[in-house]
Every structure is written in structure tokens, then in C-alpha cells.
Amino acid sequence: MSQIINILGFAGSLRKGSYNRALLRTVLEIVPNNANLEVFELDDIPPFNQDLESSPPEKVKEFKTKIKAADAILIVTPEYNYSIPGVLKNAIDWASRPPGDNSFDGKPVAMMSASIGMLGGARAQYQLRQVFVTLNMYPLNKPEVFVTFANQKFDDKGNLLDEKTKELMGNLLENLVAWARRLKVT
Numbered sequence: 659m660s661q662i663i664n665i666l667g668f669a670g671s672l673r674k675g676s677y678n679r680a681l682l683r684t685v686l687e688i689v690p691n692n693a694n695l696e697v698f699e700l701d702d703i704p705p706f707n708q709d710l711e712s713s714p715p716e717k718v719k720e721f722k723t724k725i726k727a728a729d730a731i732l733i734v735t736p737e738y739n740y741s742i743p744g745v746l747k748n749a750i751d752w753a754s755r756p757p758g759d760n761s762f763d764g765k766p767v768a769m770m771s772a773s774i775g776m777l778g779g780a781r782a783q784y785q786l787r788q789v790f791v792t793l794n795m796y797p798l799n800k801p802e803v804f805v806t807f808a809n810q811k812f813d814d815k816g817n818l819l820d821e822k823t824k825e826l827m828g829n830l831l832e833n834l835v836a837w838a839r840r841l842k843v844t
């Protein structure tokens with residue numbers, strides 16, 4: 659199959675020097691030839707307000723349109739207090755509404771996380787997997803990419819220095835593309 663798989667990626671950190679944003683930028687360098695990655699920035703998505711879910715702000719409309727057009731989703735996130743950051747959950751909540759218009763419905767999804775700690779954001783990933791159940795998404799199981807001690811694995815320009823991590827990320831992307839092809843109905 660030669661059709662390009664379009665992946666929409668977003669990061670759960672807004673920090674300029676974010677390791678997770680840097681990780682997502684690294685994906686742009688290593689994305690397989692048979693796939694394309696578009697990065698969506700979550701900046702400027704306001705706090706969710708259910709009163710507005712049927713006529714959301716422009717940025718949310720754009721986010722929902724891009725999610726629906728994508729063949730697969732890639733989320734790259736830090737762990738905050740053993741969970742997923744509010745910024746990420748807020749964006750997911752907007753895009754999952756209103757009822758009957760969940761943009762994520764049926765989409766294959768993969769995750770990566772980077773943390774300065776020794777678990778690399780593993781707890782956040784497992785919480786995110788729980789959210790995928792209600793979103794009716796299809797998460798890739800393996801490989802799991804947990805970037806531990808992230809402060810030691812990037813240079814000060816955000817370049818990932820660790821080749822083993824890059825290799826694992828390459829495997830995840832190849833598997834995500836194959837997974838998206840398996841699930842693609844058209």
C-alpha cells in the first residue's frame with residue numbers, strides 16, 4: 659500500500675524549552691517516507707466551557723477539523739502530578755464534544771512521554787490509555803516510548819542526543835503507520 663498516512667501530533671506542554679515539544683520536533687526528522695506529520699500547537703486553546711461546546715472558539719474548530727482529517731494521532735506529553743497535564747486534557751475535552759461529534763472517534767493513536775524523572779512519564783501514559791477508552795480510540799501497544807531523565811538527553815537547542823531513544827521512536831512510528839493502515843477502511 660503506497661498511500662501516505664497523515665499523522666497529527668500535539669504536545670502536552672506549552673513550555674518554550676519543553677522536552678516533549680522537542681521530542682515531537684524530532685519526530686518530524688524521522689517520520690517514515692510513507693507518512694506525514696503535522697504538528698498542532700495547543701497554545702491559545704481556552705479553558706473548556708460546556709456552554710460553548712456546540713459553537714467552540716476558532717482554534718478548537720481548527721483542532722477538530724485537523725483531527726478528523728488525520729489517519730492517526732500522536733500525543734507527546736509530560737507527566738504532571740502522576741497524571742496528564744491539564745492543558746492536554748482540556749484540549750482533548752474540547753475535541754471530544756459535543757455528543758455525537760467526538761473528533762477522535764475510531765482514530766489510531768500512539769504516545770510518547772518525556773520526563774526529568776526515572777519513569778519517563780509512564781503513569782501519564784497509562785492514564786491517557788484510560789481516556790482513549792471513552793474516546794473510542796485505538797492505541798498502539800508497542801513499543802512504549804518513555805524518555806527518562808530528559809534533562810540529560812537533549813542539548814540546549816532541544817536536539818535529542820540519545821540514539822537509542824531515536825531508534826525506539828522510529829519503531830513506534832513504523833508501527834503506528836502499519837496500525838493506521840490496518841484500521842483504515844477506505
Ligand SMILES: Cc1cc2nc3c(=O)[nH]c(=O)nc-3n(C[C@H](O)[C@H](O)[C@H](O)COP(=O)(O)O)c2cc1C
Nearest residue numbers: 671673676677678679736737738739740773774775
Ligand atoms: C506541575 C508539574 C508536575 C510535575 N509532576 C511530575 C510527575 O508527576 N512525574 C514526573 O516524572 N515529572 C513531573 N514533573 C516534572 C516534569 O517531568 C518536567 O517539568 C518536564 O520537563 C515537563 O515536561 P516539558 O519539558 O515537556 O515541559 C512535573 C512538573 C510540573 C510543572
